Amino acid sequence: MVTKSVKKQRKAVYDAPLHRRRKLMSAHLSRELIKKYNIRALPVRKGDIVKVMRGDSGIHGKEGRVSDIFRKDLKIAVEGLNVKKADNKEVARKIHPSKVLIVKLDLTDPKRRQKVEGRMVPEKQEEPKEEASA
Numbered sequence: 001m002v003t004k005s006v007k008k009q010r011k012a013v014y015d016a017p018l019h020r021r022r023k024l025m026s027a028h029l030s031r032e033l034i035k036k037y038n039i040r041a042l043p044v045r046k047g048d049i050v051k052v053m054r055g056d057s058g059i060h061g062k063e064g065r066v067s068d069i070f071r072k073d074l075k076i077a078v079e080g081l082n083v084k085k086a087d088n089k090e091v092a093r094k095i096h097p098s099k100v101l102i103v104k105l106d107l108t109d110p111k112r113r114q115k116v117e118g119r120m121v122p123e124k125q126e127e128p129k130e131e132a133s134a
Helices: 006-014 018-024 031-037 110-118
Strands: 026-029 041-043 049-052 063-070 075-084 090-095 100-104
Touching: 026 031, 031 100, 049 075, 063 090
Parallel strands: 026 100
Antiparallel strands: 026 041, 049 063, 049 100, 063 075, 075 090
């Protein structure tokens, strides 16, 4: 972005094409995943297991699988988090991905697996200590 104007920044987000919105739909990884994969955040995908970190007391702290992604709205839907409509229909509650924490990644896609595992920190193997013989 070139401008510092808040108005233009917001407009750029809402006018962004869908391929750019994908990156805006990123969420932080849990501490264990950050240490394992050496990645801080990734775009949320259907099938990832997330934990809600912000929101009402009814949804805060709940975990669930991402069931839907709404790029137009910049929101995601998590299984088990529903809202009742006026006609008593249950509808998925939409949450912004920045409000969730990815707890488990869905690595069924080979390209995503390759990207994530390519950044993995190799586990340090302890070298056997040589004892000096006198």
